[in-house]
Amino acid sequence: MSQELRHIRVKVNGQWYEADVEPRMLLVDLLRDVLGFTGVHIGCDTGHCGACTVIMDGRSVKSCMVLAVQADGSEIMTVEGLEKDGQLHPLQEAFWENHALQCGYCTPGQLMSAYFLLSRNPNPSEEEIRKAIEGNLCRCTGYVNIVKAIKAAALKMSSSKAG
Amino acid sequence: MSKAPPEIISLYTQDSSALTLKWLGKPLKPKEDYRLVRGRGTFVDDIQLPRMAYMAFLRSPYSHARIKRIDVSRAKSMPGVLLVWTGDDIKRRMRPLPQATPPPARNAIDYPLAVDKVRFQGEPVAMVVAESRYIAEDAVNQIDVDYEPLPAVVDAERALEPGAPLVHEEVGTNLIAHVHYKWGDVDYYFQHADLVVEAKFHYHRFTGAPLETNAVVADYDERADVMTIYCNNQAPMEWLPQLSAGLNMPYPKLRVVTRDIGGGFGTKLINYVYMILAALASKELKRPVKYMETRTENLQAAAHNAERTCTVSAAVRKDGTVLALRMRCVDDDGAYSRHEPAGMTVWAQVSTGMYKIRALENDYYAVFTNKCPSTSIRGFSRAPHLFMIERIMDRIARRLGMDPAEIRMKNLVGPEEMPYMTPSGGIYDSGNWPEGLRRALEAADYWGWRKRQEELRRQGRIIGVGVVVGSDSAGPNMAQVKMYNPGLPYTGGTEGALVQMTPDGKVRVILGSSPQGMGHETTAAQVVADVLDVSYDDIYVQTGFDSFSSVYTMHSGTYGSRFAPIGLSAVYLAAARLKEKLAKIAAYLLKCPEGDVVIENGAARCAKDPQRSMELRRIARIAYGNVNELPPGMEPGLYSLAIFRPPFQNPDENRRANLALTYSYNVHVVVVEIDPETGMPKILSYTALEDSGRIVNPLIVDGQVHGAIAHGVAEALYEKYHYDENGNLLNPTFVDYLVPTALEIPDMKVIHMETPSPFTPTGAKGMGEGGGTAVQAVISAVEDALAPLGGELGESHADPETILRILKGAARGKSEV
Ligand code: FES
Ligand code: FES
Numbered sequence: 001m002s003q004e005l006r007h008i009r010v011k012v013n014g015q016w017y018e019a020d021v022e023p024r025m026l027l028v029d030l031l032r033d034v035l036g037f038t039g040v041h042i043g044c045d046t047g048h049c050g051a052c053t054v055i056m057d058g059r060s061v062k063s064c065m066v067l068a069v070q071a072d073g074s075e076i077m078t079v080e081g082l083e084k085d086g087q088l089h090p091l092q093e094a095f096w097e098n099h100a101l102q103c104g105y106c107t108p109g110q111l112m113s114a115y116f117l118l119s120r121n122p123n124p125s126e127e128e129i130r131k132a133i134e135g136n137l138c139r140c141t142g143y144v145n146i147v148k149a150i151k152a153a154a155l156k157m158s159s160s161k162a163g
Numbered sequence: 164m165s166k167a168p169p170e171i172i173s174l175y176t177q178d179s180s181a182l183t184l185k186w187l188g189k190p191l192k193p194k195e196d197y198r199l200v201r202g203r204g205t206f207v208d209d210i211q212l213p214r215m216a217y218m219a220f221l222r223s224p225y226s227h228a229r230i231k232r233i234d235v236s237r238a239k240s241m242p243g244v245l246l247v248w249t250g251d252d253i254k255r256r257m258r259p260l261p262q263a264t265p266p267p268a269r270n271a272i273d274y275p276l277a278v279d280k281v282r283f284q285g286e287p288v289a290m291v292v293a294e295s296r297y298i299a300e301d302a303v304n305q306i307d308v309d310y311e312p313l314p315a316v317v318d319a320e321r322a323l324e325p326g327a328p329l330v331h332e333e334v335g336t337n338l339i340a341h342v343h344y345k346w347g348d349v350d351y352y353f354q355h356a357d358l359v360v361e362a363k364f365h366y367h368r369f370t371g372a373p374l375e376t377n378a379v380v381a382d383y384d385e386r387a388d389v390m391t392i393y394c395n396n397q398a399p400m401e402w403l404p405q406l407s408a409g410l411n412m413p414y415p416k417l418r419v420v421t422r423d424i425g426g427g428f429g430t431k432l433i434n435y436v437y438m439i440l441a442a443l444a445s446k447e448l449k450r451p452v453k454y455m456e457t458r459t460e461n462l463q464a465a466a467h468n469a470e471r472t473c474t475v476s477a478a479v480r481k482d483g484t485v486l487a488l489r490m491r492c493v494d495d496d497g498a499y500s501r502h503e504p505a506g507m508t509v510w511a512q513v514s515t516g517m518y519k520i521r522a523l524e525n526d527y528y529a530v531f532t533n534k535c536p537s538t539s540i541r542g543f544s545r546a547p548h549l550f551m552i553e554r555i556m557d558r559i560a561r562r563l564g565m566d567p568a569e570i571r572m573k574n575l576v577g578p579e580e581m582p583y584m585t586p587s588g589g590i591y592d593s594g595n596w597p598e599g600l601r602r603a604l605e606a607a608d609y610w611g612w613r614k615r616q617e618e619l620r621r622q623g624r625i626i627g628v629g630v631v632v633g634s635d636s637a638g639p640n641m642a643q644v645k646m647y648n649p650g651l652p653y654t655g656g657t658e659g660a661l662v663q664m665t666p667d668g669k670v671r672v673i674l675g676s677s678p679q680g681m682g683h684e685t686t687a688a689q690v691v692a693d694v695l696d697v698s699y700d701d702i703y704v705q706t707g708f709d710s711f712s713s714v715y716t717m718h719s720g721t722y723g724s725r726f727a728p729i730g731l732s733a734v735y736l737a738a739a740r741l742k743e744k745l746a747k748i749a750a751y752l753l754k755c756p757e758g759d760v761v762i763e764n765g766a767a768r769c770a771k772d773p774q775r776s777m778e779l780r781r782i783a784r785i786a787y788g789n790v791n792e793l794p795p796g797m798e799p800g801l802y803s804l805a806i807f808r809p810p811f812q813n814p815d816e817n818r819r820a821n822l823a824l825t826y827s828y829n830v831h832v833v834v835v836e837i838d839p840e841t842g843m844p845k846i847l848s849y850t851a852l853e854d855s856g857r858i859v860n861p862l863i864v865d866g867q868v869h870g871a872i873a874h875g876v877a878e879a880l881y882e883k884y885h886y887d888e889n890g891n892l893l894n895p896t897f898v899d900y901l902v903p904t905a906l907e908i909p910d911m912k913v914i915h916m917e918t919p920s921p922f923t924p925t926g927a928k929g930m931g932e933g934g935g936t937a938v939q940a941v942i943s944a945v946e947d948a949l950a951p952l953g954g955e956l957g958e959s960h961a962d963p964e965t966i967l968r969i970l971k972g973a974a975r976g977k978s979e980v
Contacts, residue, residue: 022297029296038209039202041425043374044458048897051374079202092200096192099862102870103680104199105206105374105425130905137897139374139426140680141866142873143905 008072012037013081021068027061028052030068031078039079039108043137050136053109054078060116062135079108082115090160091115091153100149102140109136114150122158126151167584172921174810175582175590177732179924181739183763186693187925190862193685194704195423204423205706207378207395212451215380216245218441219299219454221289221306222464223281226317226533226890227328228310230279230288237305238291243298245448247306249289250278256443258408260436264500265648268339271331271531273499275409275436281310282330282498283535284892285464287436292444292452315533315890319472319495322530330498330531339496339504339529340647344511344818346586347522349478352487356478360559366471366547367960368495368884371540371874372902373679375425376456377434377465381441385449391418392438397427397677398720399708402435409439410446414710421707427679428874429540430466432722433501463895467884468540469506469529470495471547475555483563483570487522488515490551494529495537502538504529508646509539510548512636512822514587517596518552518574522586529647533890539722541874545636546935550959553631553939561950566613567943568604568630572597575632582921588819589636591826592856592920592928599852599916600632600830606914607832607850616834620951625837625970626847627948630830633936635855637724637929638824640811646818656725656824657808659714660733662691662741664801666787668765668780670697672704673712675719676730681931682863683726687734689859690925694738695745697765697779714804724929727859728824728920729807735924736805744801748782751794809922825920825928827855831872831940837948839970842963844880844945846909851936854916857926861915867931868913875937877903879945883960 005020012035019034031037031054040063043051052063055077082089091114094100101107110133117124117132124132129150130143138146198204235247253276260273272278277288289306293299314328321327322337330337353359380393390412396402399419406417419438424431437454445452456465473492479485496503507529514523560570576583578595585591604610609630616626642654659675672687684704692699705712708719714733718725742762749767750757759770768776783801785792790799814820834848851868858864881901885893894900919926938959945961946954954969 024297032208033211036211037202038206041206041375042208042455043376043425044897046458046897048902049374049458083201088200095200096196099193099196099866101196101199101680102682102866103374103424103426104195104204105423105680107199108202111200134904134906137374137902137904139372139428139874139902140870142869142908142911144869144908144911145866147905 006069008069010071011075013077023067023069025068026064027066027068027071028063031063037078037080041105041108043105048137050109050113051106053112053136055112055116060113079111082111090156094149094153094156098145098149098152100141100145106136106138110138110146118154118157123154165584166580167582167590171590172582175922177922177924179926181694181735181742182925183693183696185696186689186699188858189860191685191689191699191860193682193862194688195682195684206375206423206425207380207393208455210380210393212380212382215451215453216292216294216448217296217299217453218290218292218444219296219303220287221303222460223277223284223286223288225281225310225312226284227313227315228281229313230277230281231309231311233289234307235289238302241298241302241305243294244291244302245294246292246444247289247302248276250274250276254278257439261404261408262500263644263648263651264339264504267334267336268500270333271500272333275440283464283533284890285460285535290440292448317532317534317886317888317890319470319493319530319532322532323528330533337531339500339531340507342507342527342647344525344527346514346817346819347487349487349489349522349524352522353478353489356486357481358479358562359476360479360555360562361474361476362555362558363474363957364551364554365958366550367958368467368470369878369882370462370467371428371430372462373426373428373430376458376461377431377437378455379437379441380451380453381438381445382451383442383445383449389416389418390442390446391420392442393420394434394438395421395424395431396434396438397431397679397722399677400710400715400717400719403717405435406439410442417710419710421677423706424677424679427721429538429543429722432538433466433536459896462900463892464535466538467497467535469503469537473551475551477555477559479559483565483573485518485520485559485574488520490525492525492527495532495534496529497532497534497536499536501536504647505539505644506544508643509544509639511587511643512589512639513545513549513634514589515585516549516552517576517632517634519576534886541871542932542935546932546938549633549935550939553943557943557946568600568609571630571632572600575600588821590821592922593918594828594854595916595918596632596828599828599854602914602916603830603832603850603852604630606852606912607848609832612834625839625948627835627944627946629833629940629944629947631936631939631943632830633939635724635827635930635932636823637827638728638809639723639725640820640822641718642811642813642820643822646814654813655718655808655811656729657716657718657806658725658730658733659716659719659806660730660737661714662734662737662803664741664779664783666783668778668783670695670702672702672734673714674704674730675708675713675715676721676726677708678721678726681721681726682860683730686731686859686863690731690734691738694735695742696763714806716806724932727927728923728929729809731859731925731927732923733805733807736807737803740805741801741803745779745782748786748793748797749777752777752792824922825856827853827928827930829853829933829936831936833940833944835941835944835948837945837966842967842970844961846876849909849911851911852914852916853930854918855930856918856920856928858915858917859925859927864930865913868933869911871931871933872911872937873903873908875933875935876908876941879938879941879959879961881907883962
């Protein structure tokens with residue numbers, strides 16, 4: 001049943017957007033269908049696949065498990081926000097170099113979970129990496145190259161900081 | 164049986180003289196990945212069109228029921244609802260879907276929406292198209308259906324018994340087809356065997372669960388009278404007869420497009436039912452219509468693999484030589500034949516596995532049940548068949564007190580016998596399989612593990628080691644389907660490609676395939692770069708398939724590991740022809756004898772006089788614009804189109820034929836430890852050797868090996884569908900259908916051999932399905948762990964409960980099977 005619309009504001013990848021949304025609209029639908037951030041993917045209906053992972057107010061969330069109205073006033077980062085001035089983020093570089101993807105459907109979610117991990121823990125162990133992407137299913141890669149890529153990016157980011 | 168006759172070998176052998184080997188084999192960064200790491204792929208659900216409407220389905224809660232009445236009035240009257248259809252509305256608009264099955268199964272009536280009766284849980288019963296996804300789903304909930312539940316048939320063997328409920332009354336039986344295969348003198352070998360080893364195995368039901376579910380956007384353009392269908396079907400042109408039954412439009416008016424596809428693994432072959440429904444609705448409403456399947460719909464009702472149950476007996480000599488096999492198999496194909504019963508023939512690609520088995524008999528049945536329709540999930544039909552063979556090999560070894568590695572070494576086809584012809588007429592193209600086994604054993608420290616296993620066993624730990632061999636037979640000969648229905652007009656296995664040098668000297672490539680993450684843009688660019696010796700970066704491969712621009716045949720698509728052997732061969736041919744034309748033009752312009760023209764580094768030069776040279780882009784400019792400079796009479800432009808056709812033939816009267824173009828080889832060695840408390844196996848070590856011929860891009864080949872192992876491990880340990888006796892699927896969501904995460908999939912060691920195929924111009928072989936080898940390997944290891952306790956596994960899935968039962972049985976001092 002259509003319900004009364006609610007006015008919300010969200011900051012996505014550094015820019016504020018306003019929208020009138022049904023209270024039941026999911027954040028993932030707002031991001032994809034209303035705001036056009038189609039890099040946020042949908043892979044399930046139970047919150048299990050992680051394809052929809054974004055960073056909301058500094059934490060990684062599954063945007064299919066959040067209502068758009070709950071994101072009112074929030075700052076969100078999607079995969080589209082990783083690139084800076086046409087430069088790929090080191091994680092994106094590492095995913096490309098290590099072929100950490102095949103179909104690419106899980107990739108945006110993997111990248112955001114990895115981004116969140118590295119923001120907390122710049123030198124994660126393999127175990128910590130696997131744990132961090134536990135909520136991000138990949139059906140193509142067997143995770144081998146994803147783990148490898150996250151390690152490589154961590155190394156590159158910490159050495160570029162040190163240097 | 165023995166080396167293939169020379170006339171066959173020369174028929175199959177391909178010319179590869181246009182290769183420069185400068186670009187093949189390099190780990191070039193995949194072209195697709197750049198857009199995908201930026202979240203800029205175009206998946207079906209990313210397509211937004213003006214005035215787009217959304218489709219949703221009401222699905223049957225019953226596996227088998229008569230539809231007595233459907234009341235759509237409440238749904239229809241909801242604001243925002245544009246259309247509500249039931250089976251009757253569809254029946255008025257289209258012919259039933261064509262059936263590939265022989266009579267009487269051919270009498271089955273199949274519509275994309277259930278008519279009169281539902282035959283599996285989750286079958287669509289009614290559809291709503293509305294202004295938004297949310298409204299469409301709301302309206303679905305307002306449709307009332309009166310069902311009269313009917314007894315269901317969920318067990319394939321029972322489905323064949325007299326009096327079993329009939330899935331299709333019109334057919335009069337649940338039998339889809341029966342084929343009796345017999346190759347070689349099976350009876351003789353069984354009479355002369357030292358021993359006969361017998362077992363019964365079940366290959367369980369699972370699915371590919373690609374992360375992107377089925378999706379379609381149909382957009383009918385009334386002005387042009389053109390129907391555009393954006394879809395994620397893996398082989399859209401294979402289904403032209405189906406689309407035509409649904410849409411009744413001439414093919415030139417039917418534009419089918421794929422872009423990025425979020426995985427397929429065989430599940431996305433039979434989503435043509437959604438393509439038809441969305442297209443019919445779009446035509447009716449004159450608006451674009453989108454459908455995006457939910458995960459639960461996908462797991463419940465999209466496509467499963469066919470379960471297979473086989474009894475296998477092997478005629479064996481005391482020294483471990485396996486002489487012949489006798490089998491009886493039953494495939495459970497589910498409620499409709501939308502792709503199956505192809506599986507009852509496709510296994511014959513690898514009839515005798517990797518071994519010199521001399522004769523084989525297989526009494527084969529395919530049946531309808533009240534379960535989700537099945538298709539060709541990764542490893543299709545060959546994986547279950549190799550499972551049967553590899554399992555019986557382990558049983559034979561145990562009976563003879565031989566090591567499983569030894570019995571395999573003893574029976575493997577040797578390199579001197581390649582190309583090897585199997586009793587069923589298959590032609591294994593190349594490889595040194597015993598050497599591959601040796602290398603894999605060494606890389607895995609197999610003998611070291613055997614020693615450690617003994618020591619650890621003494622400490623009470625339950626350790627198992629599995630070693631199996633397998634093949635991705637690849638690039639199928641579709642004439643295989645003639646073995647169940649000789650009347651089918653569908654044979655061969657071809658693919659098209661267009662390679663165009665544009666006037667600026669860059670290269671545009673269009674493929675007939677519909678990849679789902681296999682890196683076709685990358686490998687096609689590498690082959691073109693290699694043949695033309697131009698930069699990889701100057702090659703632009705169109706993403707996906709478009710029936711308005713792609714060169715296609717009715718085999719086109721991405722399934723059966725066919726791109727490397729067949730698709731890339733078309734790319735090679737098109738590029739080689741383009742190179743010839745460039746050389747002709749260069750010869751004329753450089754005043755150089757044609758045979759002396761060398762195309763290298765983006766230029767053409769005269770071998771005799773290197774001063775005389777010209778960049779290819781200058782030639783390109785001339786070919787399109789400065790045409791008076793071209794050799795007289797030469798056709799302008801630099802378009803090159805090729806369709807590769809392997810020299811396949813139809814099965815003969817004894818059903819002998821080569822059914823695939825290439826046969827890659829893999830050996831997997833796995834070590835598991837079983838937790839005695841939980842019964843859960845843990846993988847301690849995983850090693851895979853892969854020989855898939857010439858490696859075009861090692862990043863992509865390794866990725867495919869990893870993915871195939873992950874799927875195999877998942878199938879063996881985590882993923883299994885459970886139906887109850889009423890045909891209710893008990894685990895249709897990611898909560899209970901256990902797709903493994905990064906914590907469950909082990910690290911793996913992958914090593915390679917590289918034996919080019921003589922039967923493809925690039926030398927590459929198809930790979931990526933893994934031949935189910937990982938399933939075999941894990942089950943083999945688990946059974947090896949349980950063997951001293953007297954336990955054997957009868958299935959391709961080793962769930963902890965079964966293992967615990969075996970452990971408890973052993974504790975009680977008796978063995979269980
Ligand atoms: S879409 Fe699967 S977790 Fe959000
Ligand atoms: S790359 Fe396909 S799901 Fe991960």
